[in-house]
Amino acid sequence: xxxxxxxxxxxxxxxxxxxxxxxxxxxxxxxxxxxxxxxxxxxxxxxxxxxxxxxxxxxxxxxxxxxxxxxxxxxxxxxxxxxxxxxxxxxxxxxxxxxxxxxxxxxxxxxxxxxxxxxxxxxxxxxxxxxxxxxxxxxxxxxxxxxxxxxxxxxxxxxxxxxxxxxxxxxxxxxxxxxxxxxxxxxxxxxxxxxxxxxxxxxxxxxxxxxxxxxxxxxxxxxxxxxxxxxxxxxxxxxxxxxxxxxxxxxxxxxxxxxxxxxxxxxxxxxxxxxxxxxxxxxxxxxxxx
Amino acid sequence: xxxxxxxxxxxxxxxxxxxxxxxxxxxxxxxxxxxxxxxxxxxxxxxxxxxxxxxxxxxxxxxxxxxxxxxxxxxxxxxxxxxxxxxxxxxxxxxxxxxxxxxxx
Numbered sequence: 001x002x003x004x005x006x007x008x009x010x011x012x013x014x015x016x017x018x019x020x021x022x023x024x025x026x027x028x029x030x031x032x033x034x035x036x037x038x039x040x041x042x043x044x045x046x047x048x049x050x051x052x053x054x055x056x057x058x059x060x061x062x063x064x065x066x067x068x069x070x071x072x073x074x075x076x077x078x079x080x081x082x083x084x085x086x087x088x089x090x091x092x093x094x095x096x097x098x099x100x101x102x103x104x105x106x107x108x109x110x111x112x113x114x115x116x117x118x119x120x121x122x123x124x125x126x127x128x129x130x131x132x133x134x135x136x137x138x139x140x141x142x143x144x145x146x147x148x149x150x151x152x153x154x155x156x157x158x159x160x161x162x163x164x165x166x167x168x169x170x171x172x173x174x175x176x177x178x179x180x181x182x183x184x185x186x187x188x189x190x191x192x193x194x195x196x197x198x199x200x201x202x203x204x205x206x207x208x209x210x211x212x213x214x215x216x217x218x219x220x221x222x223x224x225x226x227x228x229x230x231x232x233x234x235x236x237x238x239x240x241x242x243x244x245x246x247x248x249x250x251x252x253x254x255x256x257x258x259x260x261x262x263x264x265x266x267x268x269x270x271x272x273x274x275x276x277x278x279x280x281x282x283x284x285x286x287x288x289x290x
Numbered sequence: 291x292x293x294x295x296x297x298x299x300x301x302x303x304x305x306x307x308x309x310x311x312x313x314x315x316x317x318x319x320x321x322x323x324x325x326x327x328x329x330x331x332x333x334x335x336x337x338x339x340x341x342x343x344x345x346x347x348x349x350x351x352x353x354x355x356x357x358x359x360x361x362x363x364x365x366x367x368x369x370x371x372x373x374x375x376x377x378x379x380x381x382x383x384x385x386x387x388x389x390x391x392x393x394x395x
Contacts, residue, residue, distance in 0.1 A: 077346075082337070082339055083333070083336060083338060083339025083340070083342050083343040084339060086342045086346060086368055087346060088345075088346055088349040088350060088372060089350075090349070090350065090352065091349060091372050093349075093371060093372060095371075097342055100338055100342070100364075147338075
């Protein structure tokens with residue numbers, strides 16, 4: 001099964017939960033893969049000793065317009081939904097604004113005079129690693145100056161395949177990168193914090209997931225600070241509360257030094273193990289038999 | 291010469307819109323004939339590329355100069371290639387009419 005760990009708000013502990021969940025399952029010898037879907041700032045790899053296995057580039061096709069063949073009909077520009085073809089016929093200017101292009105190919109289709117060819121543009125890379133515990137870790141990494149990580153995320157999730165448990169560490173926010181990540185997930189774990197900001201973004205995430213018919217549950221991180229807003233909200237929405245993790249400087253220090261608390265503290269390792277068991281027994285799919 | 295002024299409303303008494311690509315209206319003033327055309331900006335709520343699309347719109351009206359509070363990063367080179375002058379005028383309180391009066395002088 002695929003479990004997405006997401007949040008809405010940044011800095012709530014998605015990577016903390018995703019890496020430690022992966023660590024306990026991997027430590028038990030289970031078939032588990034971690035995919036770092038935060039292609040704009042991937043950092044899951046920091047927590048593991050891992051060897052690189054494979055790497056490939058993710059590209060999309062952008063148009064190249066021949067001014068000689070162009071009949072200045074304007075169809076390509078008017079078909080473009082992203083304002084990526086700058087077209088001023090009176091000045092004989094037609095230009096592709098590459099970082100607005102989504103690579104959809106509509107302009108090539110619209111052109112009746114054969115003036116448009118396409119060329120690949122690299123959007124990012126997908127790199128596969130194997131951790132010292134023998135589990136695959138797949139990292140999506142977007143190229144600097146590109147506008148959207150969506151295709152890179154999609155390629156990384158595809159690379160992970162469907163065997164065993166696949167944990168998707170989602171990007172923050174609730175826009176396209178988030179949607180792309182949770183779209184393939186069987187279950188979504190929303191990590192939040194008990195603050196008005198945490199609640200506001202949790203609400204947005206839940207509303208987005210509702211439109212996608214995705215099942216979700218909540219983990220409240222740093223549960224002993226802040227207010228009761230998140231708890232009241234999830235009670236009202238009947239969203240299961242998977243776990244509460246209290247603020248602990250030992251956890252914070254361990255995380256900030258790039259180490260995994262579940263390798264150092266049996267009690268927290270136990271919490272993550274029961275968390276994984278709960279999700280997999282209640283919501284697991286056929287691919288989870290081990 | 292035609293000059294585009296970004297406007298918050300569809301009259302000359304409206305104030306200057308501080309954004310170029312996502313302004314509410316373009317007031318196009320012809321310095322030779324004194325004629326005025328007011329265009330609603332269809333790119334106002336564009337998800338992406340409002341700047342280039344707005345350049346395309348005013349360039350198709352043969353505008354040679356644009357007056358606005360701010361211009362986005364993507365459009366400088368486009369305006370250069372079309373030889374359209376960009377004038378930054380950060381006066382959110384001033385009306386479009388007051389800019390036209392200055393152009394008349």
